Amino acid sequence: MLEVVPLKAFKDNYVWTLRNATHAAVVDPGEAGPVLDYLGREKLRLAAILATHHHADHVGGIPALLAQHRVPVYGPKHEPIATLTRPVSEGDRVEIAELGVSFSVLDIPGHTRAHIAYYGAGALFCGDTLFACGCGRLFEGTAEQMVASLKKLTALPDDTKVYCGHEYTLANIGFAKNVEPGNAALAARELRDRKLRDAGKPTLPSRLADEKATNPFLRCGEPAVIESVNKYLGSRVSDPVRVFAAMRDWKNNS
Numbered sequence: 657m658l659e660v661v662p663l664k665a666f667k668d669n670y671v672w673t674l675r676n677a678t679h680a681a682v683v684d685p686g687e688a689g690p691v692l693d694y695l696g697r698e699k700l701r702l703a704a705i706l707a708t709h710h711h712a713d714h715v716g717g718i719p720a721l722l723a724q725h726r727v728p729v730y731g732p733k734h735e736p737i738a739t740l741t742r743p744v745s746e747g748d749r750v751e752i753a754e755l756g757v758s759f760s761v762l763d764i765p766g767h768t769r770a771h772i773a774y775y776g777a778g779a780l781f782c783g784d785t786l787f788a789c790g791c792g793r794l795f796e797g798t799a800e801q802m803v804a805s806l807k808k809l810t811a812l813p814d815d816t817k818v819y820c821g822h823e824y825t826l827a828n829i830g831f832a833k834n835v836e837p838g839n840a841a842l843a844a845r846e847l848r849d850r851k852l853r854d855a856g857k858p859t860l861p862s863r864l865a866d867e868k869a870t871n872p873f874l875r876c877g878e879p880a881v882i883e884s885v886n887k888y889l890g891s892r893v894s895d896p897v898r899v900f901a902a903m904r905d906w907k908n909n910s
């Protein structure tokens with residue numbers, strides 16, 4: 657069983673840290689400090705660094721980690737990350753022998769041009785593409801790409817644990833309630849996640865099945881979602897990409 661520990665970075669980033677008794681690998685170390693502290697405290701050796709996309713709050717800590725640990729750095733082949741030593745894209749596998757785990761790489765463009773995800777051991781590390789009850793902004797990609805990327809992720813097994821890059825869940829749920837006020841699963845999720853935050857705990861990982869039931873960006877074909885989006889737009893659209901694009905715009909402006 658893979659143990660995954662959230663290390664907090666900046667205001668609301670998580671550096672997901674995969675570990676066993678002796679080694680660790682980190683996903684998206686935007687800052688080195690929390691990782692170096694943890695490795696020192698737990699007496700762990702770093703085995704690998706994995707990056708999902710090129711934004712500084714996901715890769716900024718890599719040089720300082722490499723200064724102390726000479727380890728392979730995996731990341732998207734088609735993004736400008738100077739510290740990568742193992743560029744990967746869809747179809748590649750990432751083997752971390754020290755942890756006895758391997759991941760397949762998925763191309764999920766949209767938030768950035770060549771964003772990737774790592775999937776293995778029932779866990780999905782999806783950076784800033786799929787968030788708990790939300791999704792990333794379209795900085796470099798199109799709505800069409802993001803819809804295709806999200807569709808690829810939702811094809812994974814329902815019990816997949818979703819480890820995303822930020823603790824945005826409660827704010828995302830707030831927006832989701834505007835889109836789908838009658839969604840009972842969403843109301844239940846809000847109660848549960850609010851309790852977690854009140855106790856100072858992460859709301860992550862989430863379960864893919866819960867995302868499918870509550871995340872409005874994965875529900876662009878639901879009549880209630882289409883209805884709300886049309887009300888926002890003041891015109892009638894039903895094509896999932898146009899519904900998605902309008903909802904993304906709505907959230908950006910709310």
Ligand SMILES: [Zn+2]
Nearest residue numbers: 709711767784
């Ligand atoms: Zn990002």
